Amino acid sequence: MDQVMQLAFVLLAKFVVWVRPFLPTICFVFVWGVILLTTYNLVTGLRKGIDNVRQMHRIPCAGCQYATNSYHLKCSIRPSVAFSEQAIGCQDFESGILQDLSSKAY
Known part of the structure; x- marks a missing residue:
């Protein structure tokens, strides 16, 4: 069992070393994706709310x-x-x- 855990940590360490040069780009894309998704959801919710208000005023x-x-x-x-x-x-x-x-x- 200890050998399996040791192997998992070694593989994880190698993965972190391999991914480290790409980390700023990955974080940049992730953060802007979250910002764009949040903006899209806010705009969509606002449009649906306005349409609902217009319908109720009829x-x-x-x-x-x-x-x-x-x-x-x-x-x-x-x-x-x-x-x-x-x-x-x-x-x-x-x-x-x-x-x-x-x-x-x-």
Whole structure:
């Protein structure tokens, strides 16, 4: 068993001596690879986040007159799809802004 360990350490020492001239290049490539991979992941995550925000802003329920402030019944017309991506392009959307303006006029 001692001979196997001794052989392993000798081979490891020879490998370290052989690889030593290339070590700065290997480290340089490794560090820049990590930097580029991190930058790519950050940019990709930021793009996905922006796309998600844009998609969520297309949901019209917050400005609809049929939307309620109750979490039990979010919408009186289509409660199953209210405030979800399925509500984009809802045929029953009625702007609540006009109702608010007409009630404040008096």
